[in-house]
Amino acid sequence: MKATRLPPHVMLLLPAVIVLAAVVVLPLLLSLWSSFTPFRLTRPDSIYNFVGLRNYERIFIDTDFWIAFGRTVLLLTVALNLEMLLGLGLALLVDRQTRGQRALRTILMFPMMFSPILVGFQFKFMFNDNVGLINNALQSLGVTDQAIPWLIDGALAFTAITAAEVWSSTAVFAIFILAGLMAMPREPQEAARVDGCTPWQTFRYVTWPFLMPFAFIAMTIRSLDVARAYDIIKIMTDGGPAGRTEVLWTLIARTAYSDARMGLANAMAYVAILLSVAFTAFFFSQLGKARAQVAGDW
Amino acid sequence: MDANKTARVRKRASAWALNVTLFIAMAIICLPGLWIVLNSLRPTVEIMAKPPIWIPRELSLQAYVDMFSGVGQGGIPVLEYFRNSVIIAVTSTVISLAVGMSGGYAFARYRFRAKSGWFLGLMLTRTVPGIALSLPLFFLYARVGLIDTHAGMILAYTALNVPFTIWLIDGFFRQVPRDLAEAAQIDGCTRWQAFWQVEFPLARPGIASAGIFAFLTSWNEFALASQLTRSTDSKTLPVGLLDYTAEFTIDWRGMCALAVVMIIPALLLTYAVQKHLVSGLTSGAIKG
C-alpha cells in the first residue's frame, strides 16, 4: 500500500481538487486558448487560428462592453446591499417572534426554491405594462392611470430587475443573519441595557459587530453565484431595449451562441470572471477582518 | 405609575407595529409564489385579463391533468424529468457532501503549506459563471461521452457545490474540540472510528445546512443543464419548463403548474431540515 503514503491532508483534499480541476479548471484553460482565436462555433477550424490579443484589444475599445461592465458592477452593488439590509431587517423581525419560528423560517426560504429562470418569467409577466400584475394593481388602487413601462425605461427596468433579483436572493442573507442572531450570547445585550444604552446603540455597538461575519459570509456566497442573475435578466429583458439593461452575462451569451463568436465571447467571459474574483476576494478579506474583531471581543 | 403605563402602551404599540411589518414582509415574499400557484389553476383568459380579475371565478386542475396526459396529448414527459432531477440532485448532493466533508476535515484538522491560498483557490472556482463554463465543458464532455447522461450532470453539480460545502463543513469541524477525537483515539478507537463516532455526529447540523444549499442549487440550475442535457435521458425540471414555450407561443398556465410540481419537493425538504439549517450556518461564519 505505497499509495497511502501520501500525507492525509492531500488524500482528503484530492477528491475536491480532482472534481474541480476536471469540471472547472480544464474547461477554463480551453476557453482561455479559444479567447486568443477568432473561434466561431459554425467554423470549427477557426479554433486553430491564433490571433494573440486581438479579441482583448477589441473589448478594450468597445464602449458597449464597458457600459455593460459598469452596469453589472452597479447592479451587483445595489442588489447585494439591498439584500443585506432587507435580510437584516427580516432576520430581526423573525428572531423576536416566539411562536411559529419553523413556519416563518420556511416561508423566509420560499424564494430560494424558485429556479432563477422561473423567477425571470414570473417577474416579466408581473411587470408587463399592459396586462401585468403590478400595473393592474397600481391602476386599480388609483395610484396611477398610466401604463408604467417597467421594462422599457432604463431606470425602471433596472429597478424591476433589481426587485426580481432581491426577491429571489434576500433569503440567503436573512437565513445567515438569523443564524447569527440565534447563536449570539444574550449577556452583552443585557449588560448594555443595564448600562442605559438605547436600543439603537445596543444594536450598533453590540449586536451588529457580532452579526457582521454572518453578513459577510452571505455576501461572499452571493458574490460567488451572482451570475445566477443571468437567467433572470435573460428572460426579463435580455439586455434590452436598446441595450439599456445590458449586463456582461447577457452580452457574453448573445455573442457566444446567437452570434456564434465563441472566441470573442470567451475573452469577455475572462473579464467577467476577474470581476467576480475581485468581488469575492474583497468580501472574503472583509470577512476575515470581521471575524478577527469578533474573536477579539468575545 | 403613569410613566410606567405609557411605557407599557408604547411598548405594546411598537410590538404590534413590528408584527404588522413582519406580516407585510412575509406577504411580499409569498405573493409571487402564490400567484404562480393561482395561475396554474386559472384559465389563461383570467390570468391575462384587463381590467384585471382579482378574485378567481373558476379554478380547475386542468393544467395538471394535461401535464400528465402524455406526450403528444398536451403533456410533457414530467415523470422522466422528475426522475432525472431527483437522481441528479440527490446524488450530486450526497457526493458533494462526502467530498466536502473530506476537504473540510483536511482544512480544519491539518496544517499544510499555502493553506489559505488553497482554500481561496477552491472557493474562487465557484465564481465562474455557468454561461462561461457551459461551452468548454460541453467540449470536454463530448470527448468523453458524458453529454446527456446522469453521470455528467452529477459531476458538474458536484463541482458547483463542493466549494460551498467545504467552507461550511470546515467551520463546523473547527468548532468540534480536537481533544474529543483524541480522547476517543486513546480509548482505542482508530482515527476513522473516532471520526464517525465523535466528530461526525457533532457536525451533523453543518452538514445538513450544506446539504440543503447544495440540493437547492442542483434542483434549480438551468444554464449548464440546458447545454449538457438533450433528451428525456437526462433533462431536468428547470429545462423542462421550456417545453411550454414554442417558437411563437408560451403556455404560462402549464409552466406555472410545472413550477408548482418543482417547488413542492424543495419546500418539503426545507421544512424538514430547516432547524438544522439555521444552527448549521452558525459556526461556519465565526470560525474560519
Added chain:
Amino acid sequence: MKLLTTVSSAALALASVAAAQDLPGSFEGVTIEAKLIGGQQYEPLYARIAEWEEATGATVDVISKKNHFELDREIKSDIAIGQLDWCVGSNHSSFAPQYPGIYVDLRDYLPEEALSDFVPGNIESATLNDRLVMLPRAQFDVSALYYQKSLYEDEDNKTAFEEEYGYPLAVPDTWDQVADQAKFFADAPNFYGTQYAGKEEAIAGRFYEILVANGGEFLNEDGEPAFNSEAGVEALNWFVDLYQAEAVPAGVPNYLWDDLGQGFASGTVALNLDWPGWAGFFNDPDSSKVAGDVGVAPPPKGSAGVRSGWSGFHGFSVTEDCANPEAAASLVWFLTNADSQKLESAAGPLPSRQSVWDHVIAEAEGDAYRTDVLETFQVAAEGAFPVPQTPAWIEITNVLYPELQAAILGDATPQEALDTAAEEATYVLEDAGEL
C-alpha cells in the same frame, strides 16, 4: 375564386402523390438518431414515427428534444466539435443558412415526384445554394392581421373616423391605414391601436418585411447592407410614429410573440399582425376575451404596393455524416407526407403541401371563422418570402434590433439608427468573410 383553381390543380397533384406514398422502403436493423424540436405543438407528429419504424424495420432513437432556440444552440455546438453523425435534425428556414454544408441535398435521395406536391415557394425557400436542405413540415408561418370585428361595425367609430381621416373606416389594406386606425382606436393605457414585437429577430423581421413592402432591399446585389435607404427610414418611421403617438403599449420594445398574443387575447388591442398559431387561441373563450369577435385580413401592403410576407417554416434535414442517408431521407419524407401534414394541420398550423391545403379548407367547411382564417393565410402565403439567405442573418439582426429600439425610444433618429446598424452589419459580414 383563387381558391377553386388551387383546389383543382391540387387534385391533379394528388394523383402523383399517391404513387409516392409508398416511399419508406426497407431498412431492417438500421438505427436513425434524430434531434427533434420539442413543445406541445410539435409533439403529436412524432407519434407517427412508430408507423415508419414498422413499415421499414428501422428504429428511431430521439437523442435530443428541445425548443427552437435551444436546438439552434445545440446544433452550433455540435458543428463546433464535429459531432454530426446523428442523422435527422429539425430545422427552420431562418436558421438553416447558418449551418452551411452540414445537411445533404435531399434531391439526391428522393425522386422528383415525391416533392411535387409541396408548395413551390416553400421548396424554393428550403433550397440553399441549389441544395434542398430540408423538407417543410406542416408548420408554415406567415402573418396575417387579426382585428376586433365589432370596432369596425360600430357606427360611431365609422362617422368619427371618416371625419378625422377623410376616408371610410374599413379593415386596413396598407401600413399607412394601419397607422391611422391604430391611432384612432388607441386610448392608452386601457386600449391600444396595435402592437409589434420589439426585440431580437422578431422586430428585425417585422422591419425587414415592411422594408420589402416599401420597395427596399435588406442586402443589395453585392451582399452589402442596404436597409438604411429611404424605404428603410420610411419603414422604421412607422414603428417610431406609433410608439410616440402611444398607439402601441409602452412596453412593446420588450415584447416578444407571447406578449403580443396574450395582449390581443386580453381584448385591449384593436389590430394585431400575428402568426397562424394563434388563430385557435384567439377564438377560444377559455383563452381569449375577444373570442367570437376576431376577424382576419391579409397582411397590409407597403408604399410600393407589396404585401408584407416575412415567412418561415419548420422542417427536417439529413446530415452529411449520416451513415444511412437513404433511411434518414425516407423518415424525413414520411414526417412531411400528406398524412403527416393532415395530422399536424388539423390542430391549426398551416401545411406546406398543396393537397393538404385543399384538405384543410374542405375540412373547415361550415366553420366560418376557420374558413376565413385559412383563406386569408392562403393569400398571405402567396406573397410570402423568407429572410435573406445569408449565414449572418441572425447575427445581423443582433446588431440591428438595438438600433431599431433606440430609434423607437427616441435615443436616435431613424436615419442615424439605420446608418449605425448598416455600418455594424457591414463589419459582421466582413468578419464572416462574406464581403
